[in-house]
Amino acid sequence: MVVAGYFFANTADFEDGFKPVNNIEKNNMKEKDYVNKYCKxxxxxxxxxxxxxxxxxxxxxxxYDWAQKWAESVGQxxxxxxxxxxxxxxxxxMKSPEDEKYIKRIQKADERIVVFKIKAY
Numbered sequence: 001m002v003v004a005g006y007f008f009a010n011t012a013d014f015e016d017g018f019k020p021v022n023n024i025e026k027n028n029m030k031e032k033d034y035v036n037k038y039c040k041x042x043x044x045x046x047x048x049x050x051x052x053x054x055x056x057x058x059x060x061x062x063x064y065d066w067a068q069k070w071a072e073s074v075g076q077x078x079x080x081x082x083x084x085x086x087x088x089x090x091x092x093x094m095k096s097p098e099d100e101k102y103i104k105r106i107q108k109a110d111e112r113i114v115v116f117k118i119k120a121y
Contacts, residue, residue, distance in 0.1 A: 034093050034118055035064045053080045060089040060114060067092050067099035074109045089114040096121050 031054075035043055041057025055062040061080035065073040073090040081088035092103060092115055103115055 029120065031064050031066065031093065034091070034120070038091060038116075038118060039064075047080070047083050049083075051079075051083075053084070055091070056084070056086065059087050061086040062089040062091050062116070064091040064093065064118075067094050067102040070102040070106050071109075074106055074113060077113055078110065087114060088112060089116060091116040091118055093118045093120050 035054050039055035039057060039062070041055055041062075043055055045053040045056040045061075047053065053061050054064040061077065061084050063073045063076040063080065065076075070090075070092065073092070077088035077090050080086070088110070090106060090113060092099070092106070094100075094102075094117060103117065106113055106115055
């Protein structure tokens with residue numbers, strides 16, 4: 001399932017003015033910057049095996065990752081969901097509209113995974 005929107009209002013893409021000011025800033029942003037901006041829950045939740053969930057919010061265990069790392073995010077989100085009893089979710093950081101292809105791959109891999117889109121372009 002693709003959820004387009006804020007974690008608290010699933011109605012639009014992640015667009016709240018959080019756009020890099022220029023290409024230099026955009027190129028310097030890290031995954032952690034997006035977690036800090038968009039996670040409305042607990043950040044860096046540590047599991048008993050010392051693995052860390054990027055964000056635990058409401059009913060979701062959310063893995064943040066760049067779109068091209070979609071396969072890694074699938075595995076992590078499913079593992080975190082299994083370990084916590086929460087729903088698997090990924091927040092995919094998209095660098096261009098072409099990154100939609102990775103979201104489709106996530107949906108094909110496991111339709112239980114909720115996808116939150118972050119447009120970083």
